[in-house]
Amino acid sequence: MKKAVLLCLQVLVAVVIIAVWQLASTTTLFGNPKTIEFFFADPFSVMKRIVQWFVDGSIWYHLGITLSESLLAFVLGSLGGVFFGFWFARRPLLAAVFDPYVKAANALPRVVLAPIFALWFGLGIWSKVALGITLVFFIVFFNVYQGVKEVSRPVLDNARMLGMSERQLLRHVYVPSALSWMFSSLHTSVGFAVVGAVVGEYLGSAAGLGYLIQQAEGVFDVVGVFAGMFVLMAFVLIVDWLVTLVEQRLLAWRAQ
Amino acid sequence: MTDRVQAVRLKQVSIAFDLKDRGRFEAVAATDLAVGDGEFLSIVGPTGCGKSTLLNAAAGLLQPSTGTVEIFGQELKGINRQAGYLFQQDSLMPWKTVIENVAIGLEIAGTKRSEARRMGMEWLERVGLAAFADRYPQMLSGGQRKRVGLAQVLIRNPRLLLMDEPFGPLDAQTRLIMGDLLLKLWSENRKAVMFVTHDLDEAIALSDRVVIMSAGPRSSIIGDFPIPLERPRAVADIRHDPRFNRLHKEIWDALRQEVLRAYGQTGEDSR
Numbered sequence: 001m002k003k004a005v006l007l008c009l010q011v012l013v014a015v016v017i018i019a020v021w022q023l024a025s026t027t028t029l030f031g032n033p034k035t036i037e038f039f040f041a042d043p044f045s046v047m048k049r050i051v052q053w054f055v056d057g058s059i060w061y062h063l064g065i066t067l068s069e070s071l072l073a074f075v076l077g078s079l080g081g082v083f084f085g086f087w088f089a090r091r092p093l094l095a096a097v098f099d100p101y102v103k104a105a106n107a108l109p110r111v112v113l114a115p116i117f118a119l120w121f122g123l124g125i126w127s128k129v130a131l132g133i134t135l136v137f138f139i140v141f142f143n144v145y146q147g148v149k150e151v152s153r154p155v156l157d158n159a160r161m162l163g164m165s166e167r168q169l170l171r172h173v174y175v176p177s178a179l180s181w182m183f184s185s186l187h188t189s190v191g192f193a194v195v196g197a198v199v200g201e202y203l204g205s206a207a208g209l210g211y212l213i214q215q216a217e218g219v220f221d222v223v224g225v226f227a228g229m230f231v232l233m234a235f236v237l238i239v240d241w242l243v244t245l246v247e248q249r250l251l252a253w254r255a256q
Numbered sequence: 257m258t259d260r261v262q263a264v265r266l267k268q269v270s271i272a273f274d275l276k277d278r279g280r281f282e283a284v285a286a287t288d289l290a291v292g293d294g295e296f297l298s299i300v301g302p303t304g305c306g307k308s309t310l311l312n313a314a315a316g317l318l319q320p321s322t323g324t325v326e327i328f329g330q331e332l333k334g335i336n337r338q339a340g341y342l343f344q345q346d347s348l349m350p351w352k353t354v355i356e357n358v359a360i361g362l363e364i365a366g367t368k369r370s371e372a373r374r375m376g377m378e379w380l381e382r383v384g385l386a387a388f389a390d391r392y393p394q395m396l397s398g399g400q401r402k403r404v405g406l407a408q409v410l411i412r413n414p415r416l417l418l419m420d421e422p423f424g425p426l427d428a429q430t431r432l433i434m435g436d437l438l439l440k441l442w443s444e445n446r447k448a449v450m451f452v453t454h455d456l457d458e459a460i461a462l463s464d465r466v467v468i469m470s471a472g473p474r475s476s477i478i479g480d481f482p483i484p485l486e487r488p489r490a491v492a493d494i495r496h497d498p499r500f501n502r503l504h505k506e507i508w509d510a511l512r513q514e515v516l517r518a519y520g521q522t523g524e525d526s527r
Contacts, residue, residue: 157317158347158405160335162361162412172360176351253351253392 018043041223049227059231065208066235069125069197073132074190078182080133081140085178088141089148106138110196114203123205132196139189140182147181148174183250190243194236209235261329263416263448264291264314269323271309283309285474286323289467291416293328294446298459300511301469302518307452308344308420310469314450315341315418328415340414342405342422348393354404355380355389361412379407383437399430403437410441417442417449423458431455435462435491443488456511460503461491468511471518479510 024030025042053059088095114131121127151173159173182189201210209232216224266289272282284306291297299307312318313325316336325332327339348357359376363369380386383403385396393401402422409417423431435458442449453459459466460483468479485499494500 152346154343154345154347155349158341158343159349160317161315161339161341162364162408163335163337164364168364172349172352172364176349180351253353253394 038222041226045223046226046230049223050230053227053231059212062208062212063231063235065125066194066197066201066210069128069200069208070132070190070193070239072125072129073196074136074193076129077133077136077193078140078189081137082144082178082182084137085141085144086148086174089145089178095145102138102141110134111199111203114200117200118204128197128200128205128208131200132193135192135196136189139185139192143181143185144178147178150181151177180251180254183247186243186247187240190239191236194239198232261293262290262326263293263295263328264289264450265326265329266290266310266313266320267324267326269310269313269320269325271306271313271318272321282321282474283472285476287476289477291448291450293415293448296442296446296449296451296462296464298451298453298463298466299469300453300456300459300466300507301475302471302511302515303454304518305469305472305475305514307469311418311420311450311452314416315339317341336416336418338414339416339418340409340412342402342409342417342419344421344424346393346401348401348404348408350393353390353392354385354396357393357404358407358411361408365412375411376407379411380404382441383407399426399434402426402434406434406438406441415447417447417451419449419451421453422451424453431458432492438462439487439489439491456504456507457495458491460485460500460507461489461494466507468507468514471514478514479507481507 021040022043025033025037025040027033030036050059088098110131113134114127117127117130121130156169156173159169164172197208198210201208202214203210205211209228213225213228213232216222216228266287268286268288269284270282270286271284272280275281287310289310299310301307309318313320314327314332314336316325316332316334316339327336349360352360355373355376358379359369359372362372362375367375377386377389380389383406385400385403385407388396388400388404393404396404405422423434426434439462451459451462456466463483466481466483467477468481469475470478481503483503485494485497485503
Protein backbone atom coordinates (compact mmCIF):
# COMPACT_ATOMS: atom_id res chain seq x y z
CA MET A 1 0.00 0.00 0.00
CA LYS A 2 2.61 2.54 1.11
CA LYS A 3 5.05 1.30 -1.50
CA ALA A 4 2.41 1.71 -4.18
CA VAL A 5 1.71 5.30 -3.12
CA LEU A 6 5.41 6.12 -3.20
CA LEU A 7 5.74 4.61 -6.68
CA CYS A 8 2.74 6.65 -7.90
CA LEU A 9 4.31 9.85 -6.56
CA GLN A 10 7.62 8.99 -8.21
CA VAL A 11 5.94 8.37 -11.57
CA LEU A 12 3.99 11.60 -11.11
CA VAL A 13 7.24 13.59 -10.95
CA ALA A 14 8.34 12.18 -14.32
CA VAL A 15 4.91 12.84 -15.84
CA VAL A 16 4.93 16.47 -14.66
CA ILE A 17 8.45 17.09 -15.98
CA ILE A 18 7.65 15.58 -19.38
CA ALA A 19 4.33 17.43 -19.56
CA VAL A 20 5.99 20.79 -18.85
CA TRP A 21 8.67 19.95 -21.40
CA GLN A 22 6.04 19.04 -23.99
CA LEU A 23 3.99 22.17 -23.34
CA ALA A 24 7.06 24.41 -23.49
CA SER A 25 8.20 23.00 -26.82
CA THR A 26 4.79 23.00 -28.54
CA THR A 27 2.79 25.91 -27.10
CA THR A 28 3.54 29.57 -26.44
CA LEU A 29 3.04 29.09 -22.69
CA PHE A 30 6.71 29.60 -21.80
CA GLY A 31 7.79 31.69 -24.76
CA ASN A 32 8.52 30.93 -28.38
CA PRO A 33 8.27 27.13 -28.82
CA LYS A 34 10.66 27.21 -31.79
CA THR A 35 13.46 28.63 -29.62
CA ILE A 36 12.75 26.24 -26.78
CA GLU A 37 12.66 23.30 -29.16
CA PHE A 38 16.02 24.35 -30.58
CA PHE A 39 17.67 24.29 -27.17
CA PHE A 40 15.74 21.51 -25.43
CA ALA A 41 14.25 19.42 -28.27
CA ASP A 42 10.82 17.93 -27.55
CA PRO A 43 9.92 14.71 -25.75
CA PHE A 44 8.27 13.00 -28.72
CA SER A 45 11.21 13.47 -31.07
CA VAL A 46 13.60 12.29 -28.37
CA MET A 47 11.50 9.20 -27.73
CA LYS A 48 11.17 8.54 -31.45
CA ARG A 49 14.93 8.81 -31.83
CA ILE A 50 15.58 6.37 -28.98
CA VAL A 51 13.05 3.89 -30.37
CA GLN A 52 14.61 4.25 -33.81
CA TRP A 53 18.08 3.52 -32.37
CA PHE A 54 16.87 0.37 -30.73
CA VAL A 55 14.74 -0.73 -33.72
CA ASP A 56 17.54 -0.42 -36.26
CA GLY A 57 19.95 -1.82 -33.66
CA SER A 58 22.66 0.79 -34.14
CA ILE A 59 22.67 1.68 -30.40
CA TRP A 60 23.73 -1.80 -29.28
CA TYR A 61 27.16 -1.38 -30.79
CA HIS A 62 27.76 1.87 -28.89
CA LEU A 63 26.32 0.45 -25.66
CA GLY A 64 28.56 -2.59 -26.04
CA ILE A 65 31.65 -0.42 -26.46
CA THR A 66 30.84 1.75 -23.42
CA LEU A 67 29.98 -1.30 -21.33
CA SER A 68 33.20 -3.13 -22.17
CA GLU A 69 35.28 -0.02 -21.49
CA SER A 70 33.57 0.44 -18.11
CA LEU A 71 33.96 -3.22 -17.20
CA LEU A 72 37.63 -3.34 -18.15
CA ALA A 73 38.33 -0.12 -16.25
CA PHE A 74 36.49 -1.42 -13.20
CA VAL A 75 38.14 -4.85 -13.16
CA LEU A 76 41.69 -3.67 -13.88
CA GLY A 77 41.42 -0.63 -11.58
CA SER A 78 40.04 -2.79 -8.75
CA LEU A 79 42.74 -5.44 -9.16
CA GLY A 80 45.43 -2.77 -9.01
CA GLY A 81 43.75 -1.06 -6.06
CA VAL A 82 43.42 -4.30 -4.11
CA PHE A 83 47.01 -5.30 -4.81
CA PHE A 84 48.61 -1.97 -3.90
CA GLY A 85 46.18 -1.37 -1.04
CA PHE A 86 47.25 -4.64 0.56
CA TRP A 87 50.90 -4.15 -0.16
CA PHE A 88 51.02 -0.64 1.29
CA ALA A 89 48.94 -1.53 4.35
CA ARG A 90 51.25 -4.43 5.20
CA ARG A 91 54.44 -2.37 4.58
CA PRO A 92 54.11 0.86 6.59
CA LEU A 93 57.52 2.13 5.43
CA LEU A 94 56.50 1.82 1.78
CA ALA A 95 53.22 3.58 2.51
CA ALA A 96 55.03 6.41 4.31
CA VAL A 97 57.55 6.90 1.49
CA PHE A 98 54.93 6.95 -1.26
CA ASP A 99 52.29 8.87 0.69
CA PRO A 100 52.93 12.33 -0.86
CA TYR A 101 53.08 10.86 -4.38
CA VAL A 102 49.85 8.94 -3.96
CA LYS A 103 48.17 12.10 -2.70
CA ALA A 104 49.61 14.17 -5.55
CA ALA A 105 48.49 11.66 -8.18
CA ASN A 106 45.01 11.53 -6.69
CA ALA A 107 44.79 15.33 -6.53
CA LEU A 108 45.17 15.61 -10.32
CA PRO A 109 41.79 16.11 -12.10
CA ARG A 110 41.69 12.99 -14.24
CA VAL A 111 40.08 14.69 -17.27
CA VAL A 112 43.39 16.34 -18.17
CA LEU A 113 44.84 12.87 -18.66
CA ALA A 114 42.38 12.02 -21.45
CA PRO A 115 44.36 13.74 -24.26
CA ILE A 116 47.62 12.20 -23.15
CA PHE A 117 46.02 8.75 -22.94
CA ALA A 118 44.58 9.25 -26.42
CA LEU A 119 48.11 9.99 -27.58
CA TRP A 120 49.58 6.94 -25.83
CA PHE A 121 46.88 4.36 -26.42
CA GLY A 122 45.17 5.67 -29.56
CA LEU A 123 41.51 6.50 -30.11
CA GLY A 124 40.29 2.93 -29.49
CA ILE A 125 38.90 1.58 -26.23
CA TRP A 126 42.21 1.40 -24.33
CA SER A 127 42.62 5.15 -23.83
CA LYS A 128 39.13 5.16 -22.20
CA VAL A 129 39.94 2.11 -20.12
CA ALA A 130 43.11 3.84 -18.91
CA LEU A 131 41.14 6.92 -17.90
CA GLY A 132 38.60 4.79 -16.02
CA ILE A 133 41.40 2.89 -14.27
CA THR A 134 42.94 6.10 -12.88
CA LEU A 135 39.54 6.90 -11.36
CA VAL A 136 38.66 3.44 -10.02
CA PHE A 137 42.14 2.61 -8.76
CA PHE A 138 42.31 5.30 -6.09
CA ILE A 139 38.88 4.63 -4.65
CA VAL A 140 39.59 0.92 -4.30
CA PHE A 141 43.15 1.54 -3.15
CA PHE A 142 42.15 3.84 -0.27
CA ASN A 143 39.31 1.56 0.81
CA VAL A 144 41.39 -1.60 0.80
CA TYR A 145 44.22 0.19 2.62
CA GLN A 146 41.76 1.34 5.27
CA GLY A 147 40.17 -2.10 5.46
CA VAL A 148 43.47 -3.82 6.17
CA LYS A 149 44.60 -1.13 8.62
CA GLU A 150 41.36 -1.12 10.57
CA VAL A 151 40.91 -4.82 11.25
CA SER A 152 39.58 -4.91 14.78
CA ARG A 153 42.35 -5.74 17.26
CA PRO A 154 40.36 -8.37 19.23
CA VAL A 155 39.30 -10.14 16.01
CA LEU A 156 42.93 -10.29 14.90
CA ASP A 157 44.23 -11.44 18.30
CA ASN A 158 41.46 -14.01 18.52
CA ALA A 159 42.32 -15.40 15.08
CA ARG A 160 45.98 -15.65 16.18
CA MET A 161 45.03 -17.45 19.38
CA LEU A 162 42.91 -19.87 17.32
CA GLY A 163 46.19 -20.88 15.70
CA MET A 164 46.16 -19.03 12.38
CA SER A 165 49.41 -18.63 10.49
CA GLU A 166 50.19 -15.38 8.67
CA ARG A 167 48.79 -16.84 5.44
CA GLN A 168 45.61 -17.98 7.14
CA LEU A 169 45.22 -14.57 8.76
CA LEU A 170 45.44 -13.04 5.30
CA ARG A 171 42.78 -15.35 3.96
CA HIS A 172 40.34 -15.38 6.86
CA VAL A 173 40.80 -11.93 8.36
CA TYR A 174 42.62 -9.33 6.26
CA VAL A 175 41.08 -10.16 2.87
CA PRO A 176 37.45 -10.32 4.06
CA SER A 177 37.90 -7.11 6.01
CA ALA A 178 39.47 -5.29 3.06
CA LEU A 179 36.90 -6.64 0.62
CA SER A 180 34.04 -5.52 2.80
CA TRP A 181 35.41 -1.98 2.63
CA MET A 182 35.90 -2.31 -1.10
CA PHE A 183 32.36 -3.54 -1.66
CA SER A 184 30.93 -0.71 0.38
CA SER A 185 32.46 1.65 -2.20
CA LEU A 186 31.26 -0.47 -5.13
CA HIS A 187 28.64 2.04 -6.28
CA THR A 188 31.19 4.84 -6.37
CA SER A 189 33.86 2.86 -8.19
CA VAL A 190 31.50 1.39 -10.79
CA GLY A 191 30.06 4.88 -11.34
CA PHE A 192 33.54 6.28 -11.87
CA ALA A 193 34.38 3.51 -14.34
CA VAL A 194 31.41 4.64 -16.45
CA VAL A 195 32.42 8.30 -16.07
CA GLY A 196 35.93 7.47 -17.29
CA ALA A 197 34.59 5.63 -20.33
CA VAL A 198 32.06 8.27 -21.35
CA VAL A 199 34.34 11.28 -20.77
CA GLY A 200 37.09 9.54 -22.71
CA GLU A 201 34.73 8.84 -25.60
CA TYR A 202 33.50 12.38 -25.54
CA LEU A 203 37.01 13.76 -25.87
CA GLY A 204 38.02 11.63 -28.79
CA SER A 205 36.77 8.29 -30.12
CA ALA A 206 34.90 6.55 -32.91
CA ALA A 207 32.28 4.66 -30.89
CA GLY A 208 30.37 4.59 -27.60
CA LEU A 209 27.65 6.62 -25.91
CA GLY A 210 29.99 9.56 -25.29
CA TYR A 211 30.87 9.56 -28.99
CA LEU A 212 27.19 9.50 -29.92
CA ILE A 213 26.42 12.55 -27.78
CA GLN A 214 29.49 14.41 -28.97
CA GLN A 215 28.64 13.76 -32.63
CA ALA A 216 25.06 15.00 -32.21
CA GLU A 217 26.31 18.09 -30.43
CA GLY A 218 28.72 18.80 -33.28
CA VAL A 219 25.84 19.19 -35.77
CA PHE A 220 23.43 20.95 -33.35
CA ASP A 221 21.28 17.81 -33.27
CA VAL A 222 19.73 18.55 -29.87
CA VAL A 223 17.33 15.62 -30.19
CA GLY A 224 20.33 13.31 -30.58
CA VAL A 225 22.04 14.83 -27.52
CA PHE A 226 19.00 14.36 -25.31
CA ALA A 227 18.33 10.87 -26.65
CA GLY A 228 21.96 9.95 -25.92
CA MET A 229 21.68 11.36 -22.38
CA PHE A 230 18.55 9.34 -21.65
CA VAL A 231 20.11 6.13 -22.91
CA LEU A 232 23.19 6.87 -20.78
CA MET A 233 21.01 7.51 -17.74
CA ALA A 234 19.15 4.22 -18.19
CA PHE A 235 22.48 2.44 -18.69
CA VAL A 236 23.90 3.80 -15.41
CA LEU A 237 20.68 2.98 -13.52
CA ILE A 238 20.76 -0.63 -14.72
CA VAL A 239 24.45 -0.99 -13.83
CA ASP A 240 23.76 0.48 -10.40
CA TRP A 241 20.87 -1.91 -9.84
CA LEU A 242 23.12 -4.86 -10.74
CA VAL A 243 25.71 -3.59 -8.26
CA THR A 244 23.05 -3.46 -5.55
CA LEU A 245 22.19 -7.11 -6.24
CA VAL A 246 25.85 -8.12 -5.99
CA GLU A 247 26.27 -6.09 -2.82
CA GLN A 248 23.31 -7.71 -1.11
CA ARG A 249 24.83 -11.11 -1.71
CA LEU A 250 28.38 -10.27 -0.70
CA LEU A 251 27.65 -8.13 2.34
CA ALA A 252 24.87 -10.28 3.78
CA TRP A 253 26.70 -10.40 7.12
CA ARG A 254 26.34 -6.67 7.56
CA ALA A 255 22.54 -6.73 7.38
CA GLN A 256 20.75 -6.29 10.66
CA MET B 257 56.02 -24.41 45.04
CA THR B 258 57.07 -27.93 44.21
CA ASP B 259 58.57 -29.19 40.96
CA ARG B 260 55.17 -30.48 39.79
CA VAL B 261 54.50 -29.18 36.26
CA GLN B 262 52.28 -26.13 36.33
CA ALA B 263 49.98 -25.12 33.49
CA VAL B 264 51.28 -21.57 33.71
CA ARG B 265 54.29 -20.33 35.55
CA LEU B 266 55.25 -16.68 35.47
CA LYS B 267 58.75 -16.13 36.87
CA GLN B 268 59.65 -12.58 37.82
CA VAL B 269 57.59 -11.30 34.91
CA SER B 270 57.47 -7.53 34.54
CA ILE B 271 55.85 -5.64 31.71
CA ALA B 272 56.65 -2.10 30.64
CA PHE B 273 55.54 0.02 27.71
CA ASP B 274 57.36 2.84 25.97
CA LEU B 275 55.25 5.96 26.10
CA LYS B 276 55.58 8.58 23.40
CA ASP B 277 58.11 11.14 24.76
CA ARG B 278 57.10 10.41 28.34
CA GLY B 279 59.58 7.70 29.13
CA ARG B 280 58.62 4.21 30.17
CA PHE B 281 55.52 3.04 31.96
CA GLU B 282 55.94 -0.05 34.08
CA ALA B 283 52.52 -1.67 34.15
CA VAL B 284 53.38 -4.80 36.09
CA ALA B 285 56.32 -5.15 38.51
CA ALA B 286 58.25 -8.43 38.76
CA THR B 287 55.56 -11.00 39.47
CA ASP B 288 55.55 -14.71 40.24
CA LEU B 289 52.38 -16.63 39.60
CA ALA B 290 51.56 -20.26 38.96
CA VAL B 291 48.37 -21.93 37.78
CA GLY B 292 48.15 -25.65 38.45
CA ASP B 293 46.91 -28.12 35.85
CA GLY B 294 43.14 -28.33 36.20
CA GLU B 295 43.02 -25.34 38.52
CA PHE B 296 40.54 -22.51 38.09
CA LEU B 297 42.37 -19.34 39.07
CA SER B 298 40.88 -15.85 39.09
CA ILE B 299 42.84 -12.63 39.08
CA VAL B 300 40.96 -9.73 40.63
CA GLY B 301 42.11 -6.15 40.84
CA PRO B 302 41.05 -2.56 40.38
CA THR B 303 40.71 -0.94 36.96
CA GLY B 304 44.03 -0.50 35.18
CA CYS B 305 46.03 -2.79 37.47
CA GLY B 306 47.50 -4.77 34.59
CA LYS B 307 45.61 -8.01 35.09
CA SER B 308 44.82 -8.25 31.38
CA THR B 309 48.44 -7.45 30.63
CA LEU B 310 49.51 -10.43 32.69
CA LEU B 311 47.02 -12.61 30.84
CA ASN B 312 48.33 -11.44 27.48
CA ALA B 313 51.83 -12.38 28.58
CA ALA B 314 50.60 -15.91 29.31
CA ALA B 315 48.90 -15.94 25.88
CA GLY B 316 52.08 -14.90 24.12
CA LEU B 317 50.37 -11.84 22.66
CA LEU B 318 52.71 -9.67 24.71
CA GLN B 319 56.41 -10.10 25.36
CA PRO B 320 57.35 -9.59 29.01
CA SER B 321 60.08 -6.99 29.59
CA THR B 322 61.85 -9.22 32.07
CA GLY B 323 61.30 -12.71 33.41
CA THR B 324 60.02 -15.83 31.70
CA VAL B 325 56.69 -17.50 31.02
CA GLU B 326 56.51 -21.27 31.20
CA ILE B 327 53.55 -23.21 29.84
CA PHE B 328 53.39 -26.82 31.03
CA GLY B 329 57.07 -26.66 31.82
CA GLN B 330 58.16 -25.26 28.44
CA GLU B 331 59.36 -21.71 28.03
CA LEU B 332 56.86 -19.77 25.92
CA LYS B 333 58.06 -18.30 22.64
CA GLY B 334 55.57 -16.51 20.41
CA ILE B 335 51.86 -17.35 20.54
CA ASN B 336 50.76 -19.85 23.18
CA ARG B 337 49.52 -22.75 21.05
CA GLN B 338 48.12 -24.70 23.98
CA ALA B 339 45.84 -21.95 25.17
CA GLY B 340 42.34 -20.89 24.24
CA TYR B 341 41.59 -17.22 24.81
CA LEU B 342 38.16 -15.69 25.41
CA PHE B 343 38.23 -11.93 24.90
CA GLN B 344 36.24 -9.20 26.58
CA GLN B 345 35.42 -7.42 23.33
CA ASP B 346 33.63 -8.92 20.35
CA SER B 347 36.19 -11.06 18.62
CA LEU B 348 34.15 -13.28 16.30
CA MET B 349 34.81 -12.79 12.61
CA PRO B 350 31.74 -10.80 11.52
CA TRP B 351 31.97 -12.02 7.92
CA LYS B 352 31.67 -15.67 8.93
CA THR B 353 28.47 -17.35 10.09
CA VAL B 354 28.20 -18.76 13.61
CA ILE B 355 29.04 -22.31 12.52
CA GLU B 356 31.95 -21.10 10.37
CA ASN B 357 33.30 -19.16 13.33
CA VAL B 358 33.10 -22.21 15.58
CA ALA B 359 34.57 -24.64 13.04
CA ILE B 360 37.44 -22.43 11.86
CA GLY B 361 39.80 -23.41 14.68
CA LEU B 362 39.67 -27.05 13.57
CA GLU B 363 39.67 -26.28 9.87
CA ILE B 364 42.88 -24.29 9.95
CA ALA B 365 44.50 -27.08 11.92
CA GLY B 366 43.76 -29.45 9.03
CA THR B 367 40.51 -31.14 10.08
CA LYS B 368 38.29 -31.93 7.09
CA ARG B 369 35.61 -29.31 6.52
CA SER B 370 32.66 -31.67 6.94
CA GLU B 371 34.12 -33.13 10.13
CA ALA B 372 34.88 -29.67 11.53
CA ARG B 373 31.30 -28.63 10.83
CA ARG B 374 29.89 -31.73 12.48
CA MET B 375 31.90 -31.04 15.62
CA GLY B 376 30.97 -27.38 15.39
CA MET B 377 27.29 -28.29 15.45
CA GLU B 378 27.89 -30.49 18.50
CA TRP B 379 29.45 -27.55 20.30
CA LEU B 380 26.68 -25.20 19.25
CA GLU B 381 24.22 -27.65 20.75
CA ARG B 382 26.20 -27.67 23.98
CA VAL B 383 26.01 -23.89 24.26
CA GLY B 384 22.36 -23.94 23.16
CA LEU B 385 22.77 -22.16 19.85
CA ALA B 386 22.28 -24.94 17.28
CA ALA B 387 19.32 -23.06 15.80
CA PHE B 388 21.54 -20.05 15.10
CA ALA B 389 24.26 -21.86 13.13
CA ASP B 390 23.71 -19.97 9.89
CA ARG B 391 23.26 -16.50 11.36
CA TYR B 392 25.96 -13.87 11.34
CA PRO B 393 27.36 -12.64 14.68
CA GLN B 394 25.73 -9.23 14.26
CA MET B 395 22.31 -10.82 14.39
CA LEU B 396 22.95 -12.27 17.86
CA SER B 397 22.72 -10.71 21.30
CA GLY B 398 25.84 -10.03 23.37
CA GLY B 399 25.28 -13.13 25.51
CA GLN B 400 24.76 -15.33 22.46
CA ARG B 401 27.96 -14.02 20.91
CA LYS B 402 29.84 -14.92 24.09
CA ARG B 403 28.47 -18.43 23.94
CA VAL B 404 29.63 -18.73 20.33
CA GLY B 405 33.03 -17.48 21.48
CA LEU B 406 33.11 -20.14 24.20
CA ALA B 407 32.32 -22.87 21.65
CA GLN B 408 34.91 -21.43 19.25
CA VAL B 409 37.61 -21.67 21.91
CA LEU B 410 36.63 -24.99 23.50
CA ILE B 411 36.21 -26.94 20.25
CA ARG B 412 40.01 -26.90 19.91
CA ASN B 413 40.25 -28.62 23.28
CA PRO B 414 43.01 -26.36 24.64
CA ARG B 415 44.84 -27.51 27.78
CA LEU B 416 44.67 -24.00 29.19
CA LEU B 417 41.88 -21.43 29.10
CA LEU B 418 42.63 -17.72 29.34
CA MET B 419 39.70 -15.41 29.94
CA ASP B 420 39.84 -11.64 29.99
CA GLU B 421 36.68 -10.34 31.71
CA PRO B 422 34.73 -12.41 29.19
CA PHE B 423 31.35 -11.64 30.72
CA GLY B 424 32.16 -7.99 31.43
CA PRO B 425 29.89 -6.46 28.79
CA LEU B 426 26.88 -8.61 29.74
CA ASP B 427 23.99 -7.79 32.06
CA ALA B 428 23.85 -9.29 35.56
CA GLN B 429 21.39 -12.12 34.80
CA THR B 430 23.21 -13.19 31.66
CA ARG B 431 26.49 -13.22 33.61
CA LEU B 432 25.06 -15.73 36.08
CA ILE B 433 23.85 -17.97 33.26
CA MET B 434 27.19 -17.73 31.49
CA GLY B 435 28.99 -18.54 34.74
CA ASP B 436 26.95 -21.71 35.17
CA LEU B 437 27.51 -22.70 31.55
CA LEU B 438 31.24 -22.14 31.92
CA LEU B 439 31.43 -24.26 35.08
CA LYS B 440 29.39 -27.03 33.46
CA LEU B 441 31.65 -27.19 30.39
CA TRP B 442 34.79 -26.85 32.51
CA SER B 443 33.82 -29.66 34.86
CA GLU B 444 33.63 -32.13 31.95
CA ASN B 445 37.41 -32.23 31.63
CA ARG B 446 38.92 -29.75 34.04
CA LYS B 447 41.38 -27.59 32.18
CA ALA B 448 43.61 -25.03 33.79
CA VAL B 449 41.86 -21.65 33.75
CA MET B 450 43.23 -18.17 34.21
CA PHE B 451 40.23 -15.88 34.62
CA VAL B 452 40.59 -12.12 34.85
CA THR B 453 37.73 -10.11 36.32
CA HIS B 454 37.00 -7.06 38.44
CA ASP B 455 33.92 -8.72 39.88
CA LEU B 456 34.84 -10.35 43.19
CA ASP B 457 31.51 -12.22 43.48
CA GLU B 458 32.08 -13.83 40.10
CA ALA B 459 35.68 -14.71 40.95
CA ILE B 460 34.77 -16.46 44.23
CA ALA B 461 31.79 -18.29 42.74
CA LEU B 462 33.82 -19.75 39.87
CA SER B 463 37.33 -20.30 41.19
CA ASP B 464 39.54 -22.69 43.14
CA ARG B 465 41.82 -19.81 44.01
CA VAL B 466 41.63 -16.02 43.81
CA VAL B 467 44.66 -13.74 43.63
CA ILE B 468 44.33 -10.00 43.95
CA MET B 469 46.53 -7.35 42.40
CA SER B 470 47.49 -3.92 43.64
CA ALA B 471 46.56 -0.75 41.79
CA GLY B 472 48.94 0.22 38.98
CA PRO B 473 51.44 1.35 37.91
CA ARG B 474 54.02 -1.22 39.02
CA SER B 475 51.23 -3.43 40.24
CA SER B 476 51.90 -6.82 41.73
CA ILE B 477 50.07 -9.67 43.41
CA ILE B 478 49.20 -8.76 46.99
CA GLY B 479 46.95 -11.59 48.08
CA ASP B 480 46.31 -15.26 47.37
CA PHE B 481 43.13 -16.90 48.68
CA PRO B 482 42.10 -20.55 48.20
CA ILE B 483 38.32 -20.99 47.77
CA PRO B 484 37.45 -24.23 49.55
CA LEU B 485 33.81 -24.36 48.42
CA GLU B 486 32.82 -27.79 47.11
CA ARG B 487 31.78 -28.40 43.50
CA PRO B 488 29.54 -28.61 41.59
CA ARG B 489 28.45 -25.09 42.37
CA ALA B 490 25.43 -23.09 41.23
CA VAL B 491 26.76 -19.61 40.62
CA ALA B 492 23.55 -17.81 41.64
CA ASP B 493 22.90 -19.83 44.82
CA ILE B 494 26.40 -20.03 46.23
CA ARG B 495 26.31 -16.32 47.01
CA HIS B 496 23.92 -17.07 49.89
CA ASP B 497 26.32 -19.55 51.50
CA PRO B 498 27.73 -18.08 54.76
CA ARG B 499 31.23 -19.30 53.82
CA PHE B 500 30.95 -17.35 50.59
CA ASN B 501 30.23 -14.20 52.59
CA ARG B 502 33.16 -14.84 54.93
CA LEU B 503 35.54 -15.28 51.99
CA HIS B 504 34.11 -12.25 50.29
CA LYS B 505 34.70 -10.09 53.37
CA GLU B 506 38.22 -11.40 53.86
CA ILE B 507 39.27 -10.76 50.24
CA TRP B 508 37.42 -7.46 50.01
CA ASP B 509 39.24 -6.16 53.08
CA ALA B 510 42.53 -6.70 51.26
CA LEU B 511 41.23 -5.34 47.97
CA ARG B 512 39.42 -2.25 49.21
CA GLN B 513 42.49 -0.09 49.76
CA GLU B 514 43.75 -0.85 46.27
CA VAL B 515 40.40 -0.01 44.71
CA LEU B 516 40.39 3.30 46.58
CA ARG B 517 43.96 3.99 45.51
CA ALA B 518 43.11 3.31 41.86
CA TYR B 519 40.02 5.47 42.20
CA GLY B 520 42.05 8.34 43.62
CA GLN B 521 44.58 8.16 40.80
CA THR B 522 42.10 8.23 37.99
CA GLY B 523 39.99 11.05 39.40
CA GLU B 524 36.38 11.50 40.41
CA ASP B 525 34.85 10.32 37.17
CA SER B 526 36.65 7.00 37.29
CA ARG B 527 34.61 4.18 35.83
